[in-house]
Amino acid sequence: MKTAISIRDEIFEAAELSAKALGMSRSELYSTAVKEFVDRHSSRRITERLNEVYGNDDAASLLDDQLQALQFRTLSGEDRT
Template sequence: MKIALSIPDELFDSAETLGKRLGVSRSRLYATALADFVAKHQGRKVTARLDAVYATEDSRLDAATRRLQARSLPRDSW
């Protein structure tokens, strides 16, 4: 798909330099950058959803589990 967009001259120049250094076309460079950006932000969306789910869950240990866990730890003198 073809698109038109406006970006600052400095960013364009940096992208051109990077594309030449990597030996990739402008289209490939921009597509890769956009794909990375989308993936990064989708990951944040998943994290936000998981945070929302776990925010409603009780994270405390029940008393029996807490006692068993405490017994399993070695006794060290500080």
């Protein structure tokens, strides 16, 4: 898909140099950069959601108290801090 974007001149110039140094096209560089950005932020959303479920604050945890107790027992040898 073709798209048009606006970026600052210094970012464009740095991207041009990077693409050339890496032996890739401008399109490939931008596609790779956007994919990495999206992947990184997807991971953060997953981590945030897991923290909501398994958070350190027992009152804020979405886990049932009994289920949480069972999970902690299965981690008996691991550091829980």
